[in-house]
Structures are given as structure tokens and as C-alpha cells.
Amino acid sequence: MDVETQAGLDGLSRRGLFGAAAAGGIGATGLGLLTAERAGAQAAGVPVKQWREGRGWGWVWGRDDEVGALNELGPELAAKALRLARGRVYDLGLAYDRSSFKFAGHARGEITTFRSPDGQFAEGDRPEITTGNSSRTSYASCLNSISDNVATQIDGLAHIYQGRDNHAYNSFKAADIVGDRGVLKCGVETIPPIVAPATLVDVAGFVGKDPLPAGYAIGPDLIRRTLAAQNVEIDVLDVVLIRTGTAASWLRGGGVGRNHTLLKRSDSAGISVSAARYLVEQRGALMVGSDTSGLEVTPPKEQLPGIGTSFNPVHVYLLVQQGVHILEFNNLERLARDRVYKFAYVLTPNKIVGNVAATVQRPIALA
Known part of the structure; x- marks a missing residue:
């Protein structure tokens, strides 16, 4: 798949967007304002730079960009998030040791x-x-x-590769950016400090199956019905966190996820491709995460059109096609217990140069 096809969701590719802007004499600032105006974003006083309804983001930040959708972060968004804080602090990190559960493809710590x-x-x-x-x-x-992909983590944009050319986000190819001592582009050191408003979608609580069964697919309609029951909406540029109940199983394993058999069941529950597209293209989710090791349902129930089959199509869509970072193994139990659905999400990823994910993180929610 060429760059134009991969990046051009709804016919709007990186090259086409910037080419049209140049032809029309529109500078970078004007382009951002134009895109935001077309987006019809409902970010309540927060400028939206490049998100567009029906498209999301894609490769729209320039040929050398390594940050993706997090380019939308700024003082206005941080201020909006902090207005949600009233003094409660929630630790969203999960404790980890050498016995902890992990995806089988990653090294044990x-x-x-x-x-x-x-x-x-x-x-x-x-x-x-x-x-x-x-x-x-x-x-x-x-x-x-320790692996850079265990416990509470944020997946960087150099984590997933797709196609015969092995390209990641923004057409960066593995042959060019994956060295023997880490990645040369899109490493976690490029992820800025994150302070953003967030929405919890407590699917497990809504459906009354806590944790969700193995292979349980969460689609757009279920997300909409859960939000309606919670009486909240996802705002453009919100961090969206999906609760499956898996973190509760982790906590029952000595607090560090030692009960692998139990965790394997609910860890395969997650969002579908349609849900990922809904969250990004229709709701403007800045990041998408959950309380599982991989966010998406496995095995996948649907595939991305035009790229063939994949074992993790949601990762391909979010990281490669959209430049949207993924949050995994967030402890959402106390938020769900207290029915806190809107809050400030704060994460300062480590700056280990060349890592493809920031591992064993300790994000907090302020409410």
C-alpha cells in the first residue's frame, strides 16, 4: 500500500493536504485553523488543530513528525482538564514484578x-x-x-509496522528506523508530558459481566449505550479509557498479576476496529486505552479494509494510520467504583531513548 492510500483516509492524504494548502497560499497556521473549522470540533474553548470529523488525523503533521495526535496538546487543553480536578487523586498504575502476567511476545522482567x-x-x-x-x-x-511493553504502558508510534515495506506511522520504515539499540524515530522520548481531559467508559459495569468474558468484542453501539447510561459524552480531544474489569483480576493476583490463567480470559476482551474508528473519526479521541494488555479484542472480529488480515488491526489503525497512542493496563477500578467518568488524565512517560513503549508507568487521574 502506498503512502497516499495509507494516509489518505477519506481521500485526504498528507501530501494532498499540504499540497492543496501550498497551492492556495495557506500557511501552516492557516491550514490548522481551516482544518479545525471543518472539523466542527466541540472542544469547549480548546483549539483543535488537525482533527477532522469522518477522517480523524492520519499523516497530517508533516513529513518529519514523530508525535502524531499528541500535537494537539497545549495549555488550553491542560487547563480544561484541570478544571475537572476537585482534589481526588487516582493511581492508575499497576504494580509489576518478575511473576506478572504479560503478552507472550514480550520479555519477562x-x-x-x-x-x-x-x-x-x-x-x-x-x-x-x-x-x-x-x-x-x-x-x-x-x-x-525489563521489556518496554509490560504492565501499565503507553505504546509509542514506532511499536507497530505494516505492509510489505514494514512501515510505521508517517511512512517511517523499519529498515530505516529500527536499530540495534532501539528505534531512531518515534521513540518514547518524543512523547510529550500529557495533561488532558479523559472519559471512562465502564463497559464491564454496564453489561453486568465483570470482568468481561474472553474474546468479548466492544463495538460502537455498546460504547454509545454505556455512555448514555453514565450520562456523559466524549468530547473532542478526550483521552478515552475502556474498562473490561481485567485490572481487578490483576489485583487479585497478589497485587502484581500472578494469576495468569484468570487474566488470560478477560485480557482478550476489547474494542473492535469499528469501535476504534468511531472513537477517533467521530468522537475525536486523543488517545485510546483500557485495562488490558492490548486494548483490542482478540482474536479480531473484523479487519481494516484494504490491508489484508492482521492479528492486531486496531493497533495498525491507531498507531500506524492515525498516529494515536495506545494506553494499556490502566487500573480503572477505583474510578469505576466511585463512578468517576470525567477527569484529568496525567502521564509523564519516561525518556528512555529508543524504546517503543514506556513501561511500568504510573498515570494519575485527577477528579
Whole structure:
């Protein structure tokens, strides 16, 4: 699939959009305003730069862009989010250790004590320990060997590749950007600090199956009915978090997801391709996430048109085609218990250069 076909949702490709702007004498600022006006966005005083209803985003931020939809972040959106905060803080991160459940395609984490108090004195290889240290001061440090795709995480735009040319977001090809020491484009260090309004869609609570059964597909109609029952709407540029109840299973596994058999069941519940398109193209979701390891239903119940079959078509759609980051394994249990459906979502991803996801994160919700 060529660049024009991949990026040109509804016939509006990156090249076509910027080419039309140049031909008409429209600068970058004017182009953003024009697109926002066409979007008819309902972001309540927040400028919308490039989202367009019926298209979403796509590859519209320029040939060298590595940020995607998060280019929409700004002071107005942060201020809107913080107006939702009234003093309650919710920890959305899940604790992780070497026994924790994970997607089988990722490495298990190991934590090793690299320096111990007794070991330093026994080895005697550090001058600060052996010389002028009559108080016997010592320290401990650990070595972490861990996948960048475990526990509470944000998927970066270099995570998924598609097509015979192995391209990621914005036509970046794996042969050009995936090195032996991480990725050279779209690494997690490019993800800005995130402060944005968010909406919880408690599907498990609405359908009365908590957690949702294995392979349970969440489509657009179910999302709409859940929102109606919650008496809330998704605003343009909201972070959208889908609750399946899987985090509750994680917490029952010693607090760190050790109960793999139980987790495997509900972890395969998730959104369909149609739901992903609805959230991005119709509702303007800035990011989409859930309390599972992969957000989408597995095995997939439908595919993206025009690209053939995929084991994770929602990832292809969000990360590759739209430049929308994915949030996984968020602990949504306390939010659901307190029926908090609108809140500020705050996440500052780590800046490990070259990682394709930010792993074992600790986002918070302010409500």
C-alpha cells in the first residue's frame, strides 16, 4: 500500500493536504485553523488543530513528525482538564514484578540486586566504602532487565509496522528506523508530558459481566449505550479509557498479576476496529486505552479494509494510520467504583531513548 492510500483516509492524504494548502497560499497556521473549522470540533474553548470529523488525523503533521495526535496538546487543553480536578487523586498504575502476567511476545522482567550493603564490604572494591568510612555508610542499587511493553504502558508510534515495506506511522520504515539499540524515530522520548481531559467508559459495569468474558468484542453501539447510561459524552480531544474489569483480576493476583490463567480470559476482551474508528473519526479521541494488555479484542472480529488480515488491526489503525497512542493496563477500578467518568488524565512517560513503549508507568487521574 502506498503512502497516499495509507494516509489518505477519506481521500485526504498528507501530501494532498499540504499540497492543496501550498497551492492556495495557506500557511501552516492557516491550514490548522481551516482544518479545525471543518472539523466542527466541540472542544469547549480548546483549539483543535488537525482533527477532522469522518477522517480523524492520519499523516497530517508533516513529513518529519514523530508525535502524531499528541500535537494537539497545549495549555488550553491542560487547563480544561484541570478544571475537572476537585482534589481526588487516582493511581492508575499497576504494580509489576518478575511473576506478572504479560503478552507472550514480550520479555519477562528481572530485578537483580546489583549492589548490597554487605556485598560492598565483602568485595572491598569501592574506595568510598573502604576508605574514610568509619560510620560504615553503604547503599543498595538494583539492575532492571525489563521489556518496554509490560504492565501499565503507553505504546509509542514506532511499536507497530505494516505492509510489505514494514512501515510505521508517517511512512517511517523499519529498515530505516529500527536499530540495534532501539528505534531512531518515534521513540518514547518524543512523547510529550500529557495533561488532558479523559472519559471512562465502564463497559464491564454496564453489561453486568465483570470482568468481561474472553474474546468479548466492544463495538460502537455498546460504547454509545454505556455512555448514555453514565450520562456523559466524549468530547473532542478526550483521552478515552475502556474498562473490561481485567485490572481487578490483576489485583487479585497478589497485587502484581500472578494469576495468569484468570487474566488470560478477560485480557482478550476489547474494542473492535469499528469501535476504534468511531472513537477517533467521530468522537475525536486523543488517545485510546483500557485495562488490558492490548486494548483490542482478540482474536479480531473484523479487519481494516484494504490491508489484508492482521492479528492486531486496531493497533495498525491507531498507531500506524492515525498516529494515536495506545494506553494499556490502566487500573480503572477505583474510578469505576466511585463512578468517576470525567477527569484529568496525567502521564509523564519516561525518556528512555529508543524504546517503543514506556513501561511500568504510573498515570494519575485527577477528579
